[in-house]
Amino acid sequence: MSHVSSHSPHGRSPLRTVQVLGGGSVASSTHVRSLAEGLVARGVRVTVCAPGEVNRTYDFSGVGAVHVPVPRSSDPAAVTALRAACAGADLVHAHGLHAAFRAALALSGRSVPFVVTWHTRSQAEGARGHLLRLLERRVARNASVVLGTSSELVDRARSRGARDARLAAVALPAPRRPEDDPDPARSKARAEVGATGRPLLMAVGTLDRNRGYETLLDAARIWRGLDPAPLVVIAGEGPLRSSLQRRIEDEALPVRLVGRRDDITELIAAADVALLPSSWESRSVLAQEALHARVPLVAAAVAGVPELVGDAAELVPHGDAEALAEAVVRLLADPRRRDALKERGVRQAATWPSEDETVAQVLAVYDELTQPRPLP
Known part of the structure; x- marks a missing residue:
């Protein structure tokens, strides 16, 4: 200090x-x-x-x-x-x-x-x-x-x-930027969760009703037909784990629940897109880590999220699976838009205390x- x-x-x-x-x-x-x-x-x-x-x-x-x-x-x-x-x-x-x-x-x-x-x-x-x-x-x-x-x-x-x-x-202490990390670390993190050769989408948080994971699974059903289908990795534990897992299996969704992890920062930095579908957030840790790490963010426009991220994220209505799916598909197909969001993210993070x-x-x-x- x-x-x-x-x-x-x-x-x-x-x-x-x-x-x-x-x-x-x-x-x-x-x-x-x-x-x-x-x-x-x-x-x-x-x-x-x-x-x-x-x-x-x-x-x-x-x-x-x-x-x-x-x-x-x-x-x-x-x-x-x-x-x-x-x-x-x-x-x-x-x-x-x-x-x-x-x-x-x-x-x-x-x-x-x-x-x-x-x-x-x-x-x-x-x-x-x-x-x-x-x-x-x-x-x-x-x-x-x-x-x-x-x-x-x-x-x-x-x-x-x-x-x-x-x-x-x-x-929040700013995590290391991906360019400070050798590519092998990113590849290792992606391989470990099964995202080799396909886009990796990261969500983090307690598996409860307020996190919007049911909407996220609905969105995953929409984009599972892409080739290759993006893999959604959700880190966290909570009361909805068994019902979410059942849906993932019954509907053959490209989603993995990986439980609590101590390498969240590395996983976010390795992702192609970070997802924040919650019904309420204040200063979201995931949003801050994603922007610091130059990872494009798609988030529900609720409570403190617009105030925190400004124009540095794709904001969609809460609970709207189609809007969430469309925003993700659009981003994955548009490297220039992803690069623009990364740069805006760096500028926005610089305004935080x-x-x-x-x-x-x-x-x-x-x-x-x-x-x-x-x-x-």
Whole structure:
């Protein structure tokens, strides 16, 4: 990180912050690791409360933070562990709705500045949807500041009663560009998923109803007659796995479910086109990685996606399998259009906040909330 300085203004002792993570989605966990590294470099003391398996993947200790294992449940033992970890903190920063709710319970009765980042929108209907709205209200009203990763999330936080909601700069570390990678690495990634001699289309995310995978399978049925038929690879796990797999087999669709992978960045970089058919997204990790890696993106025009990608992707209506299929077929047949999207993607990615800018913005919020107030 550049502009490193010890963060102890007015001769005060270093700021002590606690970052709280719940289940540890890719977006929130990557953000917290980047944030922890930048804050530590600036002299801030950082504790990360997260499940042990999240720390094993993201290695918060490796960037100078103290990791405290806290399970993702809201049972009393987890809240007690969180309460102990937050003792003596100058500020607590929770990431995601459920982590923020647990942190609010742990901070009950304490007047500690409380920052919440909403990375995505929780979706549910019926009784569970009602419960989520109650949680959102509780969290929004308890937070000193809510940082939303898209304009829609900022508006949502305000509608739930947030006193102060702002658009957050959230950077993902830019993955290596494909030209930094030798061709053999790309060929190896493609061969491993069975995409030798045919176009590779990549989608990533939990196998649930909000991801638009049913629409994606409908689109794959349309383009399976191409020669060669593009192969769709979907990385992720979730409740729809068995029903999606059944459709793939019954309809002989050129689609592979490859489960959770630790080489997502490499697979995206090896793809001909990245696909994002979700019904809702904020700052999509897949979209950011695709544009950074100069991979053309076809995405549903929902929520934060147009704001994030600008004119650097093919946007189609959500749930429209024909529009999705047509956009993909058109791109695969038009190398000039693909090249144009790659160049636009590089320009668009350059407008996103850097990791340094992200840390600086968060630190400015922390300063605002922890500076001693002048006497009247």
